[in-house]
Amino acid sequence: xxxxxxxxxxxxxxxxxxxxxxxxxxxxxxxxxxxxxxxxxxxxxxxxxxxxxxxxxxxxxxxxxxxxxxxxxxxxxxxxxxxxxxxxxxxxxxxxxxxxxxxxxxxxxxxxxxxxxxxxxxxxxxxxxxxxxxxxxxxxxxxxxxxxxxxxxxxxxxxxxxxxxxxxxxxxxxxxxxxxxxxxxxxxxxxxxxxxxxxxxxxxxxxxxxxxxxxxxxxxxxxxxxxxxxxxxxxxxxxxxxxxxxxxxxxxxxxxxxxxxxxxxxxxxxxxxxxxxxxxxxxxxxxxxxxxxxxxxxxxxxxxxxxxxxxxxxxxxxxxxxxxxxxxxxxxxxxxxxxxxxxxxxxxxxxxxxxxxxxxxxxxxxx
Numbered sequence: 001x002x003x004x005x006x007x008x009x010x011x012x013x014x015x016x017x018x019x020x021x022x023x024x025x026x027x028x029x030x031x032x033x034x035x036x037x038x039x040x041x042x043x044x045x046x047x048x049x050x051x052x053x054x055x056x057x058x059x060x061x062x063x064x065x066x067x068x069x070x071x072x073x074x075x076x077x078x079x080x081x082x083x084x085x086x087x088x089x090x091x092x093x094x095x096x097x098x099x100x101x102x103x104x105x106x107x108x109x110x111x112x113x114x115x116x117x118x119x120x121x122x123x124x125x126x127x128x129x130x131x132x133x134x135x136x137x138x139x140x141x142x143x144x145x146x147x148x149x150x151x152x153x154x155x156x157x158x159x160x161x162x163x164x165x166x167x168x169x170x171x172x173x174x175x176x177x178x179x180x181x182x183x184x185x186x187x188x189x190x191x192x193x194x195x196x197x198x199x200x201x202x203x204x205x206x207x208x209x210x211x212x213x214x215x216x217x218x219x220x221x222x223x224x225x226x227x228x229x230x231x232x233x234x235x236x237x238x239x240x241x242x243x244x245x246x247x248x249x250x251x252x253x254x255x256x257x258x259x260x261x262x263x264x265x266x267x268x269x270x271x272x273x274x275x276x277x278x279x280x281x282x283x284x285x286x287x288x289x290x291x292x293x294x295x296x297x298x299x300x301x302x303x304x305x306x307x308x309x310x311x312x313x314x315x316x317x318x319x320x321x322x323x324x325x326x327x328x329x330x331x332x333x334x335x336x337x338x339x340x341x342x343x344x345x346x347x348x349x350x351x352x353x354x355x356x357x358x359x360x361x362x363x364x365x366x367x
Contacts, residue, residue, distance in 0.1 A: 006098035107221035328358035
């Protein structure tokens with residue numbers, strides 16, 4: 001189960017620089033002009049997890065495999081994108097295909113970096129993107145309303161009536177300049193709009209791209225963005241994308257350690273970004289640990305053991321019998337599986353067991 005997160009924002013806010021910093025498998029062109037990125041760049045990013053490293057130290061496996069997320073660098077949106085401005089329909093289509101949005105907002109002053117939107121204003125910049133996504137969603141909602149109105153009002157179809165009521169509320173919400181993710185729709189209500197793949201439903205993480213002097217403290221621009229992010233219940237992190245790109249290019253651990261010391265950093269800011277993006281979709285991690293491989297697996301929070309087993313292979317889910325489970329804390333404390341079992345910390349769980357973040361698991365199945 002892989003999270004696919006799209007990096008969006010206005011032109012020249014540092015999207016491609018951020019992509020280059022996080023991506024291990026692709027590099028995007030980063031230039032000081034509009035629409036430097038036309039086709040989306042895609043890269044796989046390891047999710048940093050110190051628990052995986054600790055398990056590897058205990059087991060000493062042949063290989064260690066972290067879980068990953070897919071990052072998509074989407075070209076800059078501009079005002080009017082919902083009407084096709086700046087190849088807007090193409091770019092909005094790219095956003096529709098991702099699971100979560102990483103919205104990069106310019107929070108720095110630099111006369112050498114082109115800007116067509118006037119004075120630096122992160123709140124206004126955020127609203128430009130929001131408005132374009134809302135307008136596109138409104139278009140989609142209107143089309144579906146037109147399709148089912150007759151069925152709902154003339155045919156008396158109960159499901160159609162329910163969907164129409166939900167759609168009309170969503171339309172009213174969008175017309176107020178609000179994102180659908182803030183409506184608090186129930187699972188049943190979400191069914192009415194699931195087929196529309198609305199853009200403003202997607203969970204969003206805001207990245208305040210600040211100047212070097214503000215990378216640890218933030219500045220007045222990032223503070224303003226934080227206020228609006230808090231108001232909509234969204235998370236925001238502060239980064240200097242250029243510094244993060246420099247760190248990503250460093251291969252010598254000693255050079256990296258010196259760099260961290262110089263900037264009073266304990267880890268790349270990107271680690272926080274990746275972990276935050278990973279959590280956007282309410283995901284969790286469980287581990288398998290053996291001599292051949294120690295590996296992290298991504299699941300949704302609340303998944304039961306057979307679903308979790310199916311991430312490894314569909315046969316594991318179909319033929320699930322039971323799972324041997326050790327909590328991460330116990331695995332570290334007792335060092336070996338045998339010691340965990342002797343201490344009564346290895347549990348045998350069945351089909352109704354809800355997998356917990358950090359569980360170390362072994363599945364028994366029969367196909």
